[in-house]
Amino acid sequence: MWSSIDTIHKPTSLTEAWELSQTPGTTVICGGTYLAAERDPAITGLIPLNAHLSHRITRGKSTLSIGAGVDVDNLVSFNWPSPFQPLAEAARQSCPSANIRNQRSIGGELGASRFNSELIILLHALNPQLKIVQAQESTEYLVEWNGDGIIREMALEIAPEIRMEYLRFAPIPSAAPFLCVAGVTAGAGCRIVVGGNVNSLRVLEFDTNTLGVEQQGLVLEHAEDTLLADHFGGVAYKRKLLVTALRRLGKALCT
Amino acid sequence: MLHAEKTEWFELEVTVNGQKIKQAIPMHLRLLDFLRETLRLTGAKEVCGEGECGACTILLNGKAVNSCLIFAAESHGGTILTIEGLQTASGLNDVQQSFIDDHAVQCGYCIPGMILSVEEFLKHSPHPDREKIRHALAGNICRCTGYQKVVDAVENTAKKR
Numbered sequence: 001m002w003s004s005i006d007t008i009h010k011p012t013s014l015t016e017a018w019e020l021s022q023t024p025g026t027t028v029i030c031g032g033t034y035l036a037a038e039r040d041p042a043i044t045g046l047i048p049l050n051a052h053l054s055h056r057i058t059r060g061k062s063t064l065s066i067g068a069g070v071d072v073d074n075l076v077s078f079n080w081p082s083p084f085q086p087l088a089e090a091a092r093q094s095c096p097s098a099n100i101r102n103q104r105s106i107g108g109e110l111g112a113s114r115f116n117s118e119l120i121i122l123l124h125a126l127n128p129q130l131k132i133v134q135a136q137e138s139t140e141y142l143v144e145w146n147g148d149g150i151i152r153e154m155a156l157e158i159a160p161e162i163r164m165e166y167l168r169f170a171p172i173p174s175a176a177p178f179l180c181v182a183g184v185t186a187g188a189g190c191r192i193v194v195g196g197n198v199n200s201l202r203v204l205e206f207d208t209n210t211l212g213v214e215q216q217g218l219v220l221e222h223a224e225d226t227l228l229a230d231h232f233g234g235v236a237y238k239r240k241l242l243v244t245a246l247r248r249l250g251k252a253l254c255t
Numbered sequence: 256m257l258h259a260e261k262t263e264w265f266e267l268e269v270t271v272n273g274q275k276i277k278q279a280i281p282m283h284l285r286l287l288d289f290l291r292e293t294l295r296l297t298g299a300k301e302v303c304g305e306g307e308c309g310a311c312t313i314l315l316n317g318k319a320v321n322s323c324l325i326f327a328a329e330s331h332g333g334t335i336l337t338i339e340g341l342q343t344a345s346g347l348n349d350v351q352q353s354f355i356d357d358h359a360v361q362c363g364y365c366i367p368g369m370i371l372s373v374e375e376f377l378k379h380s381p382h383p384d385r386e387k388i389r390h391a392l393a394g395n396i397c398r399c400t401g402y403q404k405v406v407d408a409v410e411n412t413a414k415k416r
Binding site for chain 1: 263265282283284285288305306307309312318319320321323324325326328329372375376379390391393394395
């Protein structure tokens, strides 16, 4: 029972849903696994989005368009083009329960933006374009998105030379990783993301498509202050683990 | 000017186990409470209430979901299958029977959720290996069986189908 809820709005469009969401005490819901588990008593009104979102993945010539209503389990079972296959595994690992994956939408995942989600970390490395609904619709890259507005669609560019890898460190396979590093190389560039038990995701971009010693050092320099100590280890341990992870990631992306 | 309706009660129309139901419900009513308290379908169980255990699993529009994390209003217009609706005219369905034959049931509290998760899983993975079965049941926690017999039961159901 989430007894503070007294209203479930029925918006007729995403723009209207966004307008409603500006009212204090209301929040948009699309799946709702995070919201319903938290039961925040300050929330009195919900704005369901499912009826207004696409639940399809559409493959175009050079892009994959993923409707914000696509559930996470669809990302696991989707027949991804070969360079994108790590996305399926990242989606599965980010939420081991198939029941919950059936309920979580990609729009909701991006909105929640958990720092220890393999899927979110890998998506930040891919940096897809998001179609965002506010008073007007706009297009923004995920890494630059400030979290405002309602995500309508995510578009991934299909480039044949793209490569992606991620490494996760967790006590057991079904546990959330306390450190996760993802990397994507495409064309002449490379993007590395450090997540896990951190105070923010760190995203670094390089004008080279290799993760060599110099780039590894720069990632370490810019990401070490985001690492948090926990019962799996202190910051010094996490830093050493990050060094190892970057070395392995560098090899994986270059072979 | 916003046109969205704002109501504290919701006129829910939903099909549960093949039966069409129309009922006014309070907005904050979870699907699990609607099934257990309003319809008295007590097969779906409440344990954690946070989506961790899977004891409240039902099929909503053919997909296994945790009914403790869904508002009843969100199921409007949908089709729900609970464990009570799985039985066929000739008796238990094959997943249920395999759980009995393979001694996969101990206290039984998690079993309705397990069986419905398996029912959905086998529809899109008819010939799974044991690892896939374990992945499919990752959201259904059992504190009695140790899962071995459960995986046996799913494997044997798949072989018989």
